[in-house]
Amino acid sequence: MTAAPTPSAGPSPRIMAVTSGKGGVGKTFISANLAAALARQGRRVLVLDADLGLANLDVLLNLFPKITLHDVFTGKSSLNDAILPVAGGFSVLLAGSGMVEYSRMTPEIREQLQAVILEVEPKFDHVLLDTGAGISDVVLYTVSLAGEILVVVTPEPTSLTDAYATIKVLATTQGRRRFNLLVNQTRKLGEGRAVRHQLQQVVDRYVNPGLDSPVRLELLGEVPSDGAVRESVLRRQLLLDLQPGAPASVAIGNVATKIVGA
Amino acid sequence: MSLPAPATPTSPEGLALHLEQALQLLGHSGQPLPPGDPTSPGWLQGLIDALVDLSSRDALTGLANRRAFDLALAREIDRVARSGEPALLLAVDIDHFKRINDSHGHGAGDQVIRAVANALIDSVRPMDLVARIGGEEFAIILPNCASAFGETVAERVRRRVERMPVAVGPGQEIGCTISIGGAFAPQWVRSTPSLWVERADQQLYLSKSQGRNLVRLEPSAVSVVSTEERRLLFETSQFLDYE
Numbered sequence: 001m002t003a004a005p006t007p008s009a010g011p012s013p014r015i016m017a018v019t020s021g022k023g024g025v026g027k028t029f030i031s032a033n034l035a036a037a038l039a040r041q042g043r044r045v046l047v048l049d050a051d052l053g054l055a056n057l058d059v060l061l062n063l064f065p066k067i068t069l070h071d072v073f074t075g076k077s078s079l080n081d082a083i084l085p086v087a088g089g090f091s092v093l094l095a096g097s098g099m100v101e102y103s104r105m106t107p108e109i110r111e112q113l114q115a116v117i118l119e120v121e122p123k124f125d126h127v128l129l130d131t132g133a134g135i136s137d138v139v140l141y142t143v144s145l146a147g148e149i150l151v152v153v154t155p156e157p158t159s160l161t162d163a164y165a166t167i168k169v170l171a172t173t174q175g176r177r178r179f180n181l182l183v184n185q186t187r188k189l190g191e192g193r194a195v196r197h198q199l200q201q202v203v204d205r206y207v208n209p210g211l212d213s214p215v216r217l218e219l220l221g222e223v224p225s226d227g228a229v230r231e232s233v234l235r236r237q238l239l240l241d242l243q244p245g246a247p248a249s250v251a252i253g254n255v256a257t258k259i260v261g262a
Numbered sequence: 263m264s265l266p267a268p269a270t271p272t273s274p275e276g277l278a279l280h281l282e283q284a285l286q287l288l289g290h291s292g293q294p295l296p297p298g299d300p301t302s303p304g305w306l307q308g309l310i311d312a313l314v315d316l317s318s319r320d321a322l323t324g325l326a327n328r329r330a331f332d333l334a335l336a337r338e339i340d341r342v343a344r345s346g347e348p349a350l351l352l353a354v355d356i357d358h359f360k361r362i363n364d365s366h367g368h369g370a371g372d373q374v375i376r377a378v379a380n381a382l383i384d385s386v387r388p389m390d391l392v393a394r395i396g397g398e399e400f401a402i403i404l405p406n407c408a409s410a411f412g413e414t415v416a417e418r419v420r421r422r423v424e425r426m427p428v429a430v431g432p433g434q435e436i437g438c439t440i441s442i443g444g445a446f447a448p449q450w451v452r453s454t455p456s457l458w459v460e461r462a463d464q465q466l467y468l469s470k471s472q473g474r475n476l477v478r479l480e481p482s483a484v485s486v487v488s489t490e491e492r493r494l495l496f497e498t499s500q501f502l503d504y505e
Binding site: 160161165198199205 | 487495496
């Protein structure tokens with residue numbers, strides 16, 4: 001395998017892009033709670049709100065940040081000042097809502113984002129990049145900075161289609177071959193496996209034949225549809241803090257265990 | 263133009279209100295005056311509503327004016343960013359309008375603007391917002407318009423105007439055409455109204471420079487998932503109950 005599509009000197013596997021294709025599938029919810037679950041297992045975790053245009057990690061965590069990535073980009077603050085420790089035992093780096101102009105990727109922003117990620121990476125065991133929805137150039141670029149990809153998908157047709165499109169684009173344009181799947185809002189046990197199987201089947205038929213090495217989808221876990229999730233979002237608290245025993249909390253804990261053990 | 267003079271209206275605190283000009287404006291624009299007791303809060307609300315309506319309309323055509331358009335555009339781009347529903351913005355400009363004015367007079371120019379306004383309203387859905395945003399410039403916001411239909415809608419608008427005779431004097435009819443440029447709001451991405459307008463304007467510029475009486479839409483990213491792939495994605499029965 002000399003012509004491995006993902007070079008070993010690529011982005012660090014400690015950097016994981018959390019992406020989904022479709023919006024509203026719980027991407028930010030998963031990022032925040034997964035970070036808390038990893039922190040509970042003794043890991044140093046940073047969540048970077050890479051949804052530059054539509055940041056809402058601050059809303060989910062009920063934060064009112066004074067310093068954001070925007071201030072770092074404009075040179076108003078140092079990166080260290082912008083990294084905020086939060087109640088869940090992890091840190092966040094927020095995009096800030098003043099980043100409207102970043103909805104399009106300019107070379108300057110590319111460089112700044114990459115510099116920020118390179119600088120924070122050695123200080124943490126895991127850096128989660130909470131990307132925006134869709135397959136915009138911002139999302140594609142953010143994912144390109146990560147060594148691992150976590151695709152959040154729900155078992156419904158639009159989410160499945162958009163997740164598939166994301167995987168296909170990343171496989172063909174960035175040579176990505178390994179994708180972690182997290183199936184959110186499952187309604188019955190084993191649905192995560194069914195979703196992975198379905199996606200893998202279509203990938204095998206329509207994407208893999210054109211590639212030098214096949215795309216593999218790895219199921220990291222399934223998080224059941226759980227009323228407690230909605231409640232925690234409305235109360236702007238981490239589900240793991242609010243209801244650590246809820247089925248969704250337990251499932252996210254299992255995902256964290258899998259990541260730590262990997 | 264004489265108006266029925268209501269009793270001097272007063273605020274709930276009993277202050278005399280000076281509403282003569284407001285009432286005159288409404289009367290002059292042909293708006294009905296609010297019914298009821300001119301001293302009641304309900305009447306004042308009616309008056310405010312009528313003034314709001316007046317300030318969002320273009321006087322010549324009755325379409326939404328620039329102010330209302332800017333507001334609607336900002337609202338729409340916010341909605342699209344969150345919901346991911348596609349929305350189309352069309353920038354419309356009457357071709358060779360100066361020529362019409364020069365050869366037939368400004369009265370004819372006004373007739374043409376009114377006729378185009380009506381044609382635009384006629385060729386889109388009631389939920390779409392048609393605005394006059396400049397002299398011979400119009401804009402249409404089409405919420406929830408799938409990208410596959412953009413071209414069809416814009417073409418329908420263009421043809422409707424092309425086929426329309428405009429009476430500009432006794433027994434005198436002229437024709438006119440429009441150029442259209444369009445762009446879809448970026449889904450899932452925060453953008454700005456000015457950026458969206460700029461993209462539609464760029465396409466309008468293309469349709470003008472490529473000969474006028476044309477439609478040019480910004481090409482959307484080609485769908486990366488084919489129908490067969492979609493079919494295979496949902497082929498097992500487990501997803502049927504989610505449809």
